[in-house]
Amino acid sequence: MSQGSIILKLISLPISIILICLGIMTILGGHITPGGGFQGGAMIAGGIILSVLVYGIGNSPFELSHTYIEVLESVGALGFVIFGLIGLFVGGFYLYNVGTDILNVVPQTIQSVLHYPDVTNAGIIPYLNIFVGLKVFAGLSAIAIAFAGFKKYVEEGE
């Protein structure tokens, strides 16, 4: 089901890789700049979708298996829920921003590594962004891959 010309196929993989890197950059800067988990995850999925559209579902360089997508989606959702529950039990509210010093038991060395030294003191927001980004990347990629698979199935049936 390959649809692209040679020129498209030559340029799509580099553009996909650059797009994915930009998405990861957006995820990691989401707490102090416009962007965040959803936007970055959507950019990463955009790179995957570009490859699937140009190379076709069977020849795409990004070959995401069912297990891979399932694990990423689950890790993203589970991490988000765990951070929410930490906020609930420590701060009294779901997703309360408890910061990097949870219950005063985290050593200072680890705190200084986890803490982003910016004026806003983002706390757990960067880590929430990472989990949301994983989940959105897996979800949107799965949708595009499923649609491409359905199209291939219909074309083969005709």
Add this chain to the structure above:
Amino acid sequence: MLLIWPMIFALILGLIIGSQIKLKNGDTHFTLGSFIVILIAGIIVAWQSGNYPFYTDLPVSTAFLSALIGIFVGKLIFARSK
């Protein structure tokens, strides 16, 4: 000051995604030189991005570069089937 932890996260995310790159023998053939060109293009993009998103470290986007290195390392280590 160089922020190590976000770079590590970018490297991990790049490794996760790069582990799924499998080049197939189709119309196009990506060689080692192709990936070096992609790396140079990535360095240019990182330079043009400035020190986004942390504003206090190097004049290149360290998260972008770490993600790019992570993708290549993930491709080399985990995706060697083809």
